[in-house]
Amino acid sequence: MGKRRGRPPASGSSNPPHRAPSREDDGRVDAIVSADEPLLCDAIVAMVHKRACTVLYEGAYWRCKVADGAFRDVDNAMVVGDHVRFLPDDKGGGVVYRTNERTTRLVRMREGRQRRAGAGREHVLAANIDRAVIVAATTRPTFRMKLIDRYLVMCQYGGIAPVICINKCDLDTPPDLGAYDLLDVPVVHTSAQTGEGIDELRALLVGRFSVFCGHSGVGKSSLTNRLLGREAMEIQEVREHDGRGRHTTTVSTLFPIEGGGYIVDTPGIRSWGLWEVDAETLKDYFPEFGDRSDSCHFRDCKHTVEPYCAVREAVDSGELPRQRYLSYLRMLADE
Numbered sequence: 001m002g003k004r005r006g007r008p009p010a011s012g013s014s015n016p017p018h019r020a021p022s023r024e025d026d027g028r029v030d031a032i033v034s035a036d037e038p039l040l041c042d043a044i045v046a047m048v049h050k051r052a053c054t055v056l057y058e059g060a061y062w063r064c065k066v067a068d069g070a071f072r073d074v075d076n077a078m079v080v081g082d083h084v085r086f087l088p089d090d091k092g093g094g095v096v097y098r099t100n101e102r103t104t105r106l107v108r109m110r111e112g113r114q115r116r117a118g119a120g121r122e123h124v125l126a127a128n129i130d131r132a133v134i135v136a137a138t139t140r141p142t143f144r145m146k147l148i149d150r151y152l153v154m155c156q157y158g159g160i161a162p163v164i165c166i167n168k169c170d171l172d173t174p175p176d177l178g179a180y181d182l183l184d185v186p187v188v189h190t191s192a193q194t195g196e197g198i199d200e201l202r203a204l205l206v207g208r209f210s211v212f213c214g215h216s217g218v219g220k221s222s223l224t225n226r227l228l229g230r231e232a233m234e235i236q237e238v239r240e241h242d243g244r245g246r247h248t249t250t251v252s253t254l255f256p257i258e259g260g261g262y263i264v265d266t267p268g269i270r271s272w273g274l275w276e277v278d279a280e281t282l283k284d285y286f287p288e289f290g291d292r293s294d295s296c297h298f299r300d301c302k303h304t305v306e307p308y309c310a311v312r313e314a315v316d317s318g319e320l321p322r323q324r325y326l327s328y329l330r331m332l333a334d335e
């Protein structure tokens with residue numbers, strides 16, 4: 001069995017057909033090849049498994065072992081989007097010997113923002129991406145603006161350009177997103193069901209490295225399938241009784257798209273841990289506050305209860321959207 005062209009990588013820990021399952025096979029091999037070995041090829045991590053990964057190389061997926069020492073960072077050993085150097089074998093597999101430095105990281109924190117020992121460590125969701133498609137549904141699950149605001153902070157933190165995608169437009173009228181008018185963020189209205197807005201979304205993705213993020217059930221995998229024109233990802237009904245998703249996708253997966261570029265479908269995030277943005281700097285991640293902060297009476301104004309706060313005054317006068325300000329306060333309060 002050769003390369004697995006045109007097929008998505010097998011999910012979870014199941015073995016691809018070209019490798020017989022073996023109990024001794026724990027995925028580890030010795031670093032017998034120097035990382036600078038000329039035979040090594042550049043590939044992108046498409047899926048991470050336990051002590052193994054699938055990489056994308058020359059348009060095909062290769063299930064790889066990972067050499068000792070290939071990880072740069074014990075905590076975030078390898079993530080989708082990592083650029084690696086690997087040695088392909090003739091059975092559609094290979095060995096990864098090195099992961100390269102990351103240019104961007106989509107990050108969320110494992111636990112609270114508090115600086116307790118072990119708390120608040122970064123969890124890198126994907127690396128080297130330049131665009132995040134923040135997907136929300138008009139309904140099922142219920143539209144919640146504060147989630148979009150959190151993703152926007154994550155994007156800003158990771159140096160990633162966001163796009164807001166309101167999906168399931170066949171089910172309900174899209175919400176008013178006027179609160180984002182001051183930000184330079186493209187908004188697309190889609191329906192993975194009817195195909196509405198898919199071409200517009202595609203135009204924003206071609207030639208880029210994009211990741212779909214958003215809550216479970218909003219339709220990230222459905223949009224991925226639409227864009228690819230095939231059932232690459234499994235999708236499932238949203239649970240009816242509470243309208244929340246149930247994590248159909250469990251492993252992030254990378255796909256090349258027609259016209260160039262890549263998309264990554266990710267598992268929905270249900271609970272929000274917080275991230276490496278502390279209370280003092282959170283305000284910097286709300287670009288529309290901008291220069292107004294300079295006019296606050298206190299130089300270190302957090303725009304909460306301080307007197308003569310220019311940001312609060314702008315909210316009161318309607319110059320700044322109150323919804324965004326309330327999101328800021330909620331995040332500050334760690335809610």
Ligand SMILES: Nc1nc2c(ncn2[C@@H]2O[C@H](COP(=O)(O)OP(=O)(O)OP(=O)(O)O)[C@@H](O)[C@H]2O)c(=O)[nH]1
Nearest residue numbers: 191192216217218219220221222237247248249268
């Ligand atoms: N009516 C309608 N249903 C949609 C649309 N997009 C997705 N769905 C449905 O919503 C449900 C969830 O879709 P998924 O694509 O699995 O959602 P997801 O965001 O990938 O969910 P997780 O993998 O759990 O994060 C499925 O029943 C889809 O058929 C849409 O545009 N319109």
Ligand SMILES: [Mg+2]
Nearest residue numbers: 220221248249
């Ligand atoms: Mg999914």
Ligand SMILES: [Zn+2]
Nearest residue numbers: 296301303309
């Ligand atoms: Zn202020």
